[in-house]
């Protein structure tokens with residue numbers, strides 16, 4: 015079973031929830047798909063690392079074969095091609111490697127080269143298999159890295175897999191959530207937090223995925239995110255109080271359930287609730 019953990023923005027507690035759930039699950043897998051800012055490995059500190067480089071195809075033009083017909087320029091939806099001063103230019107940084115220009119060129123003027131956009135690090139921490147996608151700075155899209163991370167994850171359907179998703183609601187998040195069996199949305203108790211929760215709820219709901227909400231950093235007073243859940247009838251899976259001790263454990267790069275028995279029990283109960291919701 016694959017459980018995706020999402021939030022409307024970074025810093026909400028998505029990694030805290032997914033790392034601690036994976037740790038209490040025993041034999042489990044943790045996939046860090048937050049490829050722009052992966053930090054689950056900073057907590058797990060996995061050993062025996064295997065590194066796989068991820069590359070994409072970039073078109074290379076043979077100027078001698080190019081007749082300047084601009085069919086490729088018109089085709090490219092990302093404006094990654096321009097025909098200037100009788101020369102075709104490829105802007106590698108914004109090319110999405112769709113391969114379309116290679117197909118539409120009537121002169122067969124294109125070939126392709128590999129361009130490395132990042133890597134996947136795979137290692138083990140305790141009983142958890144830790145897989146982290148890491149995108150190189152300045153790259154346009156981390157989707158190929160996420161696709162590679164998710165590849166083969168259906169081979170062992172009994173293994174509990176926790177997917178730490180990218181923040182927000184962009185297409186990269188949709189790519190990550192597409193194969194998930196259940197979604198856990200993490201939200202802060204502020205108006206901004208409720209707004210972010212509403213956006214990510216809309217996305218997960220549109221994709222037809224079952225979901226529940228974990229409320230994080232709970233304090234006395236109003237909680238607009240809780241109000242949103244009640245209004246929409248969303249299951250509240252658990253509420254994590256605002257706790258300086260938890261903040262301290264986190265800031266030291268430690269995993270709360272390894273350091274504190276109370277948090278271990280709390281996350282074990284959260285996992286039980288999630289599994290009951292996901293497999294009614």
Ligand code: SF4
Pocket residue numbers: 073089090091092093094095104108109110111112113114115116
């Ligand atoms: S591969 Fe796709 S995105 Fe890249 S230049 Fe060609 S058409 Fe544009």
Ligand code: SF4
Pocket residue numbers: 075079080081082083084085086087097102118119120121122123124
């Ligand atoms: S489609 Fe081919 S021939 Fe036409 S401008 Fe592009 S590279 Fe040149």
